[in-house]
Amino acid sequence: xxxxxxxxxxxxxxxxxxxxxxxxxxxxxxxxxxxxxxxxxxxxxxxxxxxxxxxxxxxxxxxxxxxxxxxxxxxxxxxxxxxxxxxxxxxxxxxxxxxxxxxxxxxxxxxxxxxxxxxxxxxxxxxxxxxxxxxxxxxxxxxxxxxxxxxxxxxxxxxxxxxxxxxxxxxxxxxxxxxxxxxxxxxxxxxxxxxxxxxxxxxxxxxxxxxxxxxxxxxxxxxxxxxxxxxxxxxxxxxxxxxxxxxxxxxxxxxxxxxxxxxxxxxxxxxxxxxxxxxxxxxxxxxxxxxxxxxxxxxxxxxxxxxxxxxxxxxxxxxxxxxxxxxxxxxxxxxxxxxxxxxxxxxxxxxxxxxxxxxxxxxxxxxxxxxxxxxxxxxxxxxxxxxxxxxxxxxxxxxx
Numbered sequence: 001x002x003x004x005x006x007x008x009x010x011x012x013x014x015x016x017x018x019x020x021x022x023x024x025x026x027x028x029x030x031x032x033x034x035x036x037x038x039x040x041x042x043x044x045x046x047x048x049x050x051x052x053x054x055x056x057x058x059x060x061x062x063x064x065x066x067x068x069x070x071x072x073x074x075x076x077x078x079x080x081x082x083x084x085x086x087x088x089x090x091x092x093x094x095x096x097x098x099x100x101x102x103x104x105x106x107x108x109x110x111x112x113x114x115x116x117x118x119x120x121x122x123x124x125x126x127x128x129x130x131x132x133x134x135x136x137x138x139x140x141x142x143x144x145x146x147x148x149x150x151x152x153x154x155x156x157x158x159x160x161x162x163x164x165x166x167x168x169x170x171x172x173x174x175x176x177x178x179x180x181x182x183x184x185x186x187x188x189x190x191x192x193x194x195x196x197x198x199x200x201x202x203x204x205x206x207x208x209x210x211x212x213x214x215x216x217x218x219x220x221x222x223x224x225x226x227x228x229x230x231x232x233x234x235x236x237x238x239x240x241x242x243x244x245x246x247x248x249x250x251x252x253x254x255x256x257x258x259x260x261x262x263x264x265x266x267x268x269x270x271x272x273x274x275x276x277x278x279x280x281x282x283x284x285x286x287x288x289x290x291x292x293x294x295x296x297x298x299x300x301x302x303x304x305x306x307x308x309x310x311x312x313x314x315x316x317x318x319x320x321x322x323x324x325x326x327x328x329x330x331x332x333x334x335x336x337x338x339x340x341x342x343x344x345x346x347x348x349x350x351x352x353x354x355x356x357x358x359x360x361x362x363x364x365x366x367x368x369x370x371x372x373x374x375x376x377x378x379x380x381x382x383x384x385x386x387x388x389x390x391x392x393x394x395x396x397x398x399x400x
Contacts, residue, residue: 025051027051054075069100084117089121105140119141121137147174173199177203182207185221205222232256235259246274255278255280274295277297279302281305301329301330302332307334333361
């Protein structure tokens with residue numbers, strides 16, 4: 001432990017004090033040194049933060065363990081505090097999520113707005129956070145004024161859902177990107193979405209479907225909220241198709257849509273047709289992409305169609321793909337994501353193909369799983385009567 005005398009501070013030049021910090025290895029000793037005086041704080045705080053995983057001049061701030069959460073409470077005192085950095089916080093099963101969330105909230109409250117460009121919070125599904133610490137953390141987040149926020153695996157136990165919602169600060173939160181992964185019925189998520197609705201441009205919502213019927217969560221979360229600037233939406237397949245289409249129709253600025261899921265269930269097409277003329281990029285399982293294309297009031301012109309076919313048997317992949325192509329007015333880029341064994345077959349010429357030559361497809365890209373980057377270039381020919389595809393390991397091919 002360091003107990004410097006006043007004469008020691010006056011007599012020694014700062015250059016020697018900076019050299020002394022190299023010989024103080026213990027985290028507790030470094031922390032004690034930062035509390036001696038302002039001079040020692042300026043000298044020893046960067047070393048203390050670096051010892052705890054913080055590097056003031058680095059490209060990212062990361063918190064992973066209890067020691068890191070404690071250090072974050074002193075982060076704001078760093079004299080060379082960088083700005084517009086990403087903050088990544090991991091609440092592992094080894095930490096007390098309740099205590100560390102409160103420490104994180106107190107640390108964020110001391111920092112000026114705009115310190116971080118983005119904030120990512122990763123919670124452990126095996127050790128969930130309690131409602132009150134989560135409420136305190138979510139209430140302080142708008143003050144950070146970051147542009148991107150991601151909250152992953154955030155949920156509470158069923159018996160703890162009923163509690164008062166802390167009001168978010170009235171200041172405008174200029175959040176442009178928001179990703180929520182967890183219990184979508186959590187009351188604070190609704191509050192957060194309401195506060196950022198005017199500025200939000202990209203929204204990702206991934207529910208924990210094993211907690212309760214998902215469709216009710218979707219409607220409770222998104223109904224009666226309008227996002228005038230929303231341009232990209234990423235949701236899970238458990239969302240009601242009719243509710244999804246009505247949401248897309250109410251937000252004509254959405255041009256990029258992605259749906260996640262690998263189930264084999266085929267959504268039923270709604271009787272009503274929707275105006276989806278602004279939609280230009282679709283990504284998801286072929287069954288859902290086809291249902292969306294069928295539900296459009298008029299044929300859709302797409303710049304990109306990405307189909308996830310990992311769950312399909314090899315023999316039905318191109319059949320599903322061609323059905324989607326038949327529903328497009330025009331298409332510039334077609335992407336098919338499949339397992340590495342998905343190309344080990346040929347489609348016979350006896351397959352009845354729709355007329356898709358008018359689509360004017362410029363790029364066809366195949367994305368294979370488990371393909372090493374150092375594999376030598378090779379060609380795979382897929383025999384289809386009107387398609388002649390050449391695949392190379394760069395994952396890019398063109399239609400001829």
